[in-house]
Amino acid sequence: MFDLLIQGFAAVLSLKIFLLMTVGVAVGIVFGAVPGLTAVMAIALCLPMTYGLGPAAGISLLIALFVGATSGGLISAILLKIPGTPSSIATTFDGGPMMEKGEGAKALGVGIVFSFLGTIASIAALAFIAPSLAKVALSFGPHEYFAIAVFSLTLIATLSSGSMAKGIFAGVLGFAVSTVGIAPVDATARFTFGNVELNAGFSILTVLVGMFAVAEVIKVAESARHPIDGGAAPLPVKIKGFGFSMAEFLGQIPNAIRSALIGIGIGILPGIGAGTSNIIAYIAAKKRSKTPEEFGKGTIEGVVASETANNAGIGGAMIPLLTLGIPGDAVTAIMLGGLMIHGIQPGPMLFITQAPLVYTIFAALIVSAVLMLVLEFWGLRIFIKLLAIPKHILLPVILVLCAVGAFGLASRIFDIWTILGFGVLGYAFVKAGIPTAPFIIGFILGPMAETSLRRGLQLSRGDWTGFLTNPISGTFLALAVVSIAWQMWGEYRATRGPVAANPLKLGGEE
Amino acid sequence: MRLKDVIVGTVMAGAGIFYLRMAAALPERDGVDAGTVPGILAWMMIALGLIELVGALRRPHASEAETRAATSGxxxxxxxxxxxxxxxxxxxxxxxxxxxxxxxxxxxxxxxxxxxxxxxxxxxxxxxxxxxxxxxxxxxxxxxxxxxxxxxxxxx
Structure with missing residues (x-):
């Protein structure tokens, strides 16, 4: 195994491939950092460039883009409170407040280092436990997926501190919005109003960009003319090293290990990616924290949880991709296409027939992670300078980039109108005090829940008890009930207390 | 009673009713069809809107300053x-x-x-x-x- 890994490093560290990867990571970071541009777009746009390259160079470039873009989202999540990618949603919860407190540099440093550690942890998981873990995931059917989706949806209640009814409503509305388009199983067109552009439903990118980026622009517009703080951007603290102490680093190790395990575990399951794992890791970190009241106010624990988990999803998502040929999310689906273009057929036989190439992929992941750390550390000072740009100049330019990102999905002006629509909805959420994060979770998990429910019922010939009698699905459904009951009990206790503890404000909630 | 929350609760329930009407218009089939899940979601939205509405009616009035801040800009x-x-x-x-x-x-x-x-x-x-x-x-x-x-x- 180590011989093969050394061979892989030798291939990746050749001058040509190393330079390609450096450019790939840098471009990926930019795509991740700009709201509206994602890892999917970075890989899709660069895929044709790999045609002329050999398999090792082509795949290494794609992996570099993947790693860079997944991590790059933390930059805008912290500096602008706008997640550059779905995988950085939870980073905004504490990264944004840290920036407002003048700790932007520290938040970026923490995010960069723990993104790196998350990536490395997931590569270790990929290399050592891939085959056995993938077998477990392979045994999951619609019953299990439905139960996992329901359990994950019940976490919405945890995200709904404040008004539980509003939070759950946001999740249900997100689920409802995901039902637009062709229905699963029977292909009935739903809620399209005869508009063919709605047949495929709304893209997650347009929903995310609208709800976060466009809503943020509108929100800034509200106070732009009469800024409360006189319009002065908060000054970042002077940065030394990565901006945090060794004691702070060591204190976050348990949080990072837990978040990495969540990221890897969720990354392995097809259909749920880093977009979900960062939020679940954030919730877990808050639950386990000694100071949960600090979450949402700017604590490094929140940034560590989100950034470790989302980058740990990289290796996690590669496990079913390489061992079974099953892409876990849109990024790995494009990666699968990229592998096949170069004559590589992922599956159990890949490890036997093309073992050197598999280890080249592992080496490319490790080198990309190191390049990401170096480039982001080097770029940290440049990113901080972004703070000096007044918001009334920066945000309109970002809106234009969001419009370009939406247009780039399918070259349709319709998608740009969609981001405006979701932007207005996001702003309405802010004004109504409805959290945005449950809406996104509902939108992401809704289709999986509905499709699995209908397929599961088909398999069990309409018998609903199949979901309870299946051991894995029954366990998850029981956990879902416990999760709701626990949250309701917490809510009841909070309302009986003198002041309802309510530290978590999400998605720009007022 | 907080007017803003009353409006929010009403809009939540109204969105549920609108969604329910659209779901009811979908072609029906035996068993679980394309309208089943939207129907369940719509009823949940209506129930949550009503819960919010009842809660809003019980809450104290918003201060004038809060109302003014909500409409500025x-x-x-x-x-x-x-x-x-x-x-x-x-x-x-x-x-x-x-x-x-x-x-x-x-x-x-x-x-x-x-x-x-x-x-x-x-x-x-x-x-x-x-x-x-x-x-x-x-x-x-x-x-x-x-x-x-x-x-x-x-x-x-």
């Missing part, structure tokens, strides 16, 4: 939404470089704080430079065919 918000809508509508006829330059210039002016000075030449320069840079990057580096409008003969 709405003119700028309205102007921003109009500008974004105008920008999107103008993308095809005017093309990306021209529509973006105009949008950015006007949006810079609208969002500039009253206390800050407005430099029209600087804003115009920034608007044109940003739109040209974005267009060139995506058009020529990433082969994204952004609408060029009347400039199509020169830019493609």
């Amino acid at each position: 709405l003119v700028t918000v309205g102007l921003t939404l109009l500008l974004i809508a105008g920008f999107i509508a103008a993308l095809r006829p005017l093309g990306f470089p021209i529509a973006t330059s105009i949008y950015l210039f006007l949006q810079f002016l609208v969002l500039t704080p009253k206390s800050a000075s407005r430099s029209v030449p600087l804003y115009a320069g920034l608007a044109v430079a940003s739109s040209v840079l974005i267009f060139a990057t995506f058009r020529y580096a990433f082969d994204l065919l952004l609408p060029a409008g009347p400039l199509v003969a020169w830019l493609n």
